[in-house]
């Protein structure tokens with residue numbers, strides 16, 4: 001953009017903030033500094049950086065927050081400067097664009113037309129000059145599309161076909177859209193949250209755990225239940241499907257049921273649940289028979305200790321292998337509630353004996369199964385629509401900037417004078433000049449065939 | 456399976472190699488007929504490649520996986536070559552400047568050769584893992600690669616611009632067969648604008664997809680960040696025209712730097728850095 005005089009054009013700060021030079025400087029700085037965060041792993045512990053980069057680099061990393069580059073004070077400052085640059089630049093250009101937009105391009109003079117980048121002049125001699133002129137105007141009418149006409153002070157008449165004048169606003173749409181995207185991102189990060197939920201099949205929860213801080217609980221305002229989790233694999237072993245059957249319970253009523261998959265989340269009251277991971281949790285059933293003939297079936301889920309109080313026994317699951325030579329196997333610890341414990345490997349269907357409290361017990365692995373726990377990403381982002389709006393504006397604005405040209409085609413006809421009738425054809429387009437030139441030539445050739453010039 | 460998609464695509468590699476050689480000969484010896492032959496060979500290569508891609512698509516259905524051939528490094532390289540040739544042929548058709556072919560078709564040839572012959576690139580048809588099962592993925596890949604291919608052609612033009620040099624405007628011989636600096640500058644700019652539009656759409660469709668799959672439209676993962684860096688470079692090139700003293704040579708340089716950034720976004724991130732988009736390394 002050339003230096004255009006505007007009301008505030010004299011202020012050096014304003015001039016600096018509105019310059020495209022600054023925009024270029026910022027774009028280059030942003031491009032270069034953004035590389036840092038792709039080389040240094042982000043979001044690790046301070047200990048990690050100290051160990052991997054040594055004390056000198058560690059200081060720099062800590063000071064410049066290179067563990068979280070894209071949210072560091074200096075990166076956000078750069079983005080802020082960039083936004084400011086964009087705002088000031090836009091405001092600065094506005095009067096100029098308004099002038100371009102408001103100007104009526106039919107107010108021209110013959111001299112102006114002769115200076116246009118595309119123009120051709122004919123002089124029609126009597127006797128048939130006026131018939132030819134009428135013919136020329138007809139041809140222009142047919143070829144150039146809808147036209148307006150105006151009489152000029154010099155006695156000539158100008159006919160104009162114009163299109164795409166509004167395309168000047170495309171650039172504003174484009175640049176403002178970038179600000180809208182920023183605004184949406186800021187709003188979303190302030191008014192929303194990100195969290196995680198791990199849910200066993202059959203389990204219900206009323207909260208998520210914050211991604212940024214695992215000790216912080218985020219209440220959902222309703223209940224979420226996982227009825228089932230399904231995982232499926234291709235014959236190559238690659239995963240094919242992760243699916244959770246979820247139910248939403250609000251005010252004691254089940255209001256919504258949906259099976260979610262990766263790429264197909266569930267949204268309720270502005271909170272969206274995404275399928276993100278899973279764990280399989282084993283659960284084994286033991287049949288324990290004491291030497292006196294007493295017998296009991298005990299279900300032992302992972303991570304829990306289970307007791308048989310009457311016998312004074314406590315046990316738990318240490319390790320589970322779903323498939324050892326075709327049968328599941330488990331390593332169990334079992335012992336007196338306040339004494340020594342044994343660890344034993346059991347296959348399904350096999351049994352072992354232990355001594356505890358003066359009695360002998362036969363321990364049999366009766367059944368083993370896996371239960372799934374689904375991992376959900378939870379998000380509330382009221383700003384996402386603003387971001388999508390900005391993205392749409394960006395693309396539409398861009399398409400306008402790229403494809404829509406402000407095109408003007410003039411035909412000027414001035415009768416009389418000793419030299420005969422003067423005819424000028426002129427054209428101006430602010431982009432797609434090659435295509436426009438072809439169209440101009442086509443009209444020019446059509447007119448040539450009337451005036452007798454050319455081929 | 457002699458008439459398989461990989462057979463057709465291997466043949467395509469050699470057709471593009473021949474086309475690049477013909478364009479080069481056409482440039483050096485300036486024989487109009489050879490230029491015409493180069494155009495025909497390139498178009499034939501495009502037809503053969505289109506058939507190959509279509510066949511691969513059909514084969515994926517026969518294998519029971521059924522997805523558009525845009526899901527791994529091999530398929531994306533093939534698609535990159537396809538779009539590059541397409542974009543180039545459109546430019547040739549619009550401008551009639553065949554010399555550009557000597558600088559554009561080698562990119563397609565290299566991509567195809569790398570896809571077909573490198574041991575790093577797995578050309579088996581693989582099933583889609585859950586994260587990739589999305590129509591947004593198809594939109595994302597197509598738009599990104601439209602951008603990448605345009606940038607490849609713009610990079611070729613940038614190289615031409617620098618070879619031609621600012622001073623040698625009236626030189627005879629090889630250099631004078633290149634389009635004038637003004638024409639090159641204009642074409643380069645238009646190609647960059649076109650690529651920039653598609654890169655923007657590519658980044659946006661990627662964001663929509665990520666938002667649908669993981670709930671974050673932007674997570675600053677290295678591949679995303681590199682695509683943004685590329686975007687910044689080309690935004691610089693677009694605006695440089697409006698600052699005096701930044702025309703021509705510097706934009707040609709930016710066009711080359713931009714394409715290096717594209718290459719890094721495409722390969723470097725997969726091979727040197729780690730992140731979400733690791734499908735490239737398989």
Ligand code: HEM
Pocket residue numbers: 001018019020023082085086089090171174175178401648690693694697
């Ligand atoms: C990354 C963000 C930006 C994008 C994607 C962008 C995009 C564009 C595009 C596509 C054009 C049209 C180029 C052409 O017609 O060849 C343009 C022109 C322009 N941009 Fe930006 N721009 C960005 C940032 C900025 C900033 C920060 C400024 C602030 C100074 C700015 C000022 C301008 C100006 C003055 C023009 C020239 C308009 C004209 O006279 O035709 N842009 N921009």
